[in-house]
Amino acid sequence: MKHNFGAGPCILPQEVFKQASQGVLNFNDTGLSILEISHRAPEFVAVMDEAISLVKELLNVPEGYSVIFLQGGASLQFTMVAMNLLAEGKKASYLDTGVWSKKAVAEAKLFGEVEVVASSKDKNYSYIPKEYQVAADSEYFHFTSNNTIFGTEFHSFPKVNAPLVCDMSSDIFSKEINVADFDLIYAGAQKNIGPAGATLVIVKDSILGKTGRAIPSMLDYQKQIEAESMYNTPPVFSVFVSMLNLRWLKSKGGVAEIGKENIAKAKALYTEIDRNPLFKGSTAVEDRSNMSVCFVMENPELEKPFLKYAEEKGCIGIKGHRSSGGFRASLYNALPITSVHVLVEAMQEFAEKNA
Numbered sequence: 001m002k003h004n005f006g007a008g009p010c011i012l013p014q015e016v017f018k019q020a021s022q023g024v025l026n027f028n029d030t031g032l033s034i035l036e037i038s039h040r041a042p043e044f045v046a047v048m049d050e051a052i053s054l055v056k057e058l059l060n061v062p063e064g065y066s067v068i069f070l071q072g073g074a075s076l077q078f079t080m081v082a083m084n085l086l087a088e089g090k091k092a093s094y095l096d097t098g099v100w101s102k103k104a105v106a107e108a109k110l111f112g113e114v115e116v117v118a119s120s121k122d123k124n125y126s127y128i129p130k131e132y133q134v135a136a137d138s139e140y141f142h143f144t145s146n147n148t149i150f151g152t153e154f155h156s157f158p159k160v161n162a163p164l165v166c167d168m169s170s171d172i173f174s175k176e177i178n179v180a181d182f183d184l185i186y187a188g189a190q191k192n193i194g195p196a197g198a199t200l201v202i203v204k205d206s207i208l209g210k211t212g213r214a215i216p217s218m219l220d221y222q223k224q225i226e227a228e229s230m231y232n233t234p235p236v237f238s239v240f241v242s243m244l245n246l247r248w249l250k251s252k253g254g255v256a257e258i259g260k261e262n263i264a265k266a267k268a269l270y271t272e273i274d275r276n277p278l279f280k281g282s283t284a285v286e287d288r289s290n291m292s293v294c295f296v297m298e299n300p301e302l303e304k305p306f307l308k309y310a311e312e313k314g315c316i317g318i319k320g321h322r323s324s325g326g327f328r329a330s331l332y333n334a335l336p337i338t339s340v341h342v343l344v345e346a347m348q349e350f351a352e353k354n355a
């Protein structure tokens with residue numbers, strides 16, 4: 001039995017994998033694969049519609065917002081956000097909390113002035129800056145809600161006097177949020193939504209169309225909204241499996257219920273990290289992520305042997321990102337708490353053997 005703590009692409013529920021396989025072989029008893037029907041066929045249009053309405057239902061998306069599935073991953077959103085929202089000669093504000101925010105900043109600079117209001121680079125992104133000012137003339141404020149690589153997460157969202165844009169790639173659907181607090185949310189699918197290939201965007205319609213810039217059609221939110229996520233052939237498999245996964249989430253009781261489980265999973269692991277003399281957390285306690293749990297060993301020489309020991313117990317994907325080192329256990333929605341217990345036991349046994 002494998003326990004998949006991988007950061008992305010990552011674990012999805014077994015039953016979703018089974019339904020996805022069935023859809024590849026014979027979709028809804030049509031005698032055809034989901035991969036061979038037209039994306040304009042009523043069968044696939046129904047899949048797209050259900051995926052979008054599940055997003056709206058699960059996150060309680062208010063009136064005045066559009067939900068679209070695009071391609072290019074969260075990384076293309078670094079570009080699209082600035083291209084669609086930042087007029088030439090105007091300014092946008094960014095909070096630098098890690099690798100992903102830094103990349104977002106670099107892309108935005110191609111379109112206008114970028115003000116980095118604060119950065120936690122001084123301590124290798126182990127905390128989230130809390131004291132900063134956003135310029136009054138800023139077009140929007142961008143932040144990354146969960147820093148997948150360094151293991152910090154916003155537990156309450158910034159309150160600023162500018163439209164709020166959030167890269168929510170690695171903690172969307174992990175807990176309740178109030179979409180009305182945001183003007184634009186984006187997320188690559190492959191961390192809590194479905195398989196790689198689709199990107200979810202939730203955008204307040206009233207913020208669009210203001211830059212005066214000519215925007216290539218594929219990169220224009222308004223054109224994608226008008227085309228109902230079908231400006232061109234959408235990533236049909238990713239959207240299909242995302243829909244199945246969101247159905248699964250709904251059947252589990254939605255984000256409120258999964259949020260409680262996610263807190264319990266994270267608590268179980270952090271408790272062991274804090275208790276076990278061999279391990280220590282690598283992020284500020286108040287900013288610890290419930291999705292991406294990062295930790296190191298007091299004696300770095302034991303890290304390789306522990307990685308091997310954990311793998312022998314079936315715990316896969318816990319090696320930290322190359323820029324942070326140590327370990328990272330991703331506790332996405334589909335990871336059962338029993339997997340966390342297996343990892344905790346491995347830590348306890350390893351500590352006994354190396355006492």
Ligand SMILES: *Cc1c(COP(=O)(O)O)cnc(C)c1O
Binds near residue numbers: 073075167
């Ligand atoms: C994984 C990740 C990205 C990059 O996503 P792609 O879909 O591969 O472009 C961006 N932001 C965050 C927070 C991530 O976790």
